[in-house]
Amino acid sequence: MPPTWEMTEEEIRARRVPVDEQRVLDVRHMTRQFGGLLAVSNVSFVVEKGEIFGLIGPNGAGKTTLFNLITGLIQPTSGQLYFRGEEYTGQRPHYIAQKGIARTFQNIRLFGSLSALENVKIARHTHTFGGIFGLIAGVLNLPPAPEDERKTTARAMELLEMVGLAERAHVQARNFAYGDQRRLEIARALALEPRLLLLDEPAAGMNAQEKQGLSDFIRMLRDKFSITILLIEHHVPLVMGLCDRIAVLDFGQLIALGDPRRVQHDPAVIEAYLGDEG
């Protein structure tokens, strides 16, 4: 082969990151084994841009395990994950978060002894100048640190405003009521400016009135931030009314996938999960 400074076709193709805007999340043959237990078994689905995608199933069906797999907190036994057409299987959680997948946790994981404002500011980490030079600039308060800090605070306050916690921005996170903690966690996740937001049981611990407002709130999030939302929820009426599509997990397997109405009348689903709901 003659030496040349130009890249070959092959090299160009290898370098180009295959961005597929439409397929925000592509889960392929995801499997995770804990000892002898198949927590998630050969699950495949695609979440498309702008969707509100529901993940439901009885307790222990593997929903949270699947969330942990998608966000890299645990590694799959086999299977692949693609985010906007790019494979990211096996990446570390912080890399995945930087790529644009943010999440909340089923058992709220705020930074309890820090203030609400600090909690949200922490999630602006990837949007500020960092590394060793960032540290030096920050300590000496040299550009771009003051501007970064000002923007970080302003953006964090805006998000707190949106979830209605701006007045208590300086209160320690652990002193908030349960529902407020959930909203703070959502504000923190949004501070990452994700393309895909994973909500793990956002309605848990909320009263009927708060649940009512939650549907509108989640729709507003999707429209205002133009993000895609994948959520786990137990409260069936909420899921049915809110989600564009639903995937049903049972014993780690995907037993149904489609729009809420079809899923609701799927015999396998009725037997596994919705049966006792009527």
Next chain:
Amino acid sequence: MNSFLLISMILAAMLALSLYLPLMAGQLSLASPGFYALGGYIAAVMSTKYFVVTGPFPVLYLLAEMAAAGAACGVLALVVGIPALRLRGIYLALATIAFVEILRVLSLNLEITGGAVGIFGIPQPFSDRGSYLWIAIPLLLLSMGFIYRLERIRTGRAFAAIREDELAAAAMGISPTFNKVLAFMLGAILAGVVGALSAHVLNTWNARQGTFDSSINYLAYVLIGGSRTFVGPVVGGMALTALPELLRALADVGGLPVWLAEFLRNGRLIIFGVLIALGTVFFPQGMVTPELLARLFGRRLRRAEQVASTQPVDHGAQRR
């Protein structure tokens, strides 16, 4: 107060800060004495073997040694930290104690460190010991200023996030490994710089400088001073270093019964232990807590902070 005690107190405060830095990221590392010893040896070897001068030792050389010690300790911390910081909690503490022991045994057996005898006759830049305060005090203020700023910027927030919940921090895009190693390195650099200064202050340096005992002492400075704000370790280091001297001075006050004076003079370790035990029972958070600082200086500070944090938001909203 004699100036040697004052210098010892300042050095102790900085060593406590070197333990506080990794603790900011939730990492209990007891490696500081190891880096302190290494920094001292670097200064001792450089000043006795390479920077040989007639007349008083130039202060510039001393500063160069401190910089070299800090750099060397930073590099060593990077190499040691990447594998060691995979360990959590008490296992990390044990690994760092092992690290201190390895350095101690090495320094006992290497030729360059002077073996068991150590290195003595380290040249003095000043004619009296008190002049070291001109270096020690600015260094303490510098490290306190550094940490004060650190706690208010991105990197410090990342440390705090990892301390609070490492997994949630990672899910927010913060690399736990990078930040833990960075915090560990900052502590090591400070310990190394302090070691280099100490070698000159003490005039001699040997393998007794970095031992398991000192690991525990520094930990006591932080725990008794308070581990939730950097003021705690500074106060703790100074108070615990001054305490034995204070007791000795008390014993010398006339008019005390002989047995009490004797006890104050010789029972120092007992008094020390009792104070530590009482401290942990009645002040489990340490002597200085953020709440205490808020009560002392709080109202003014908090108002300033609130103004700083809300005003930009108004501007931002208007521009939007």
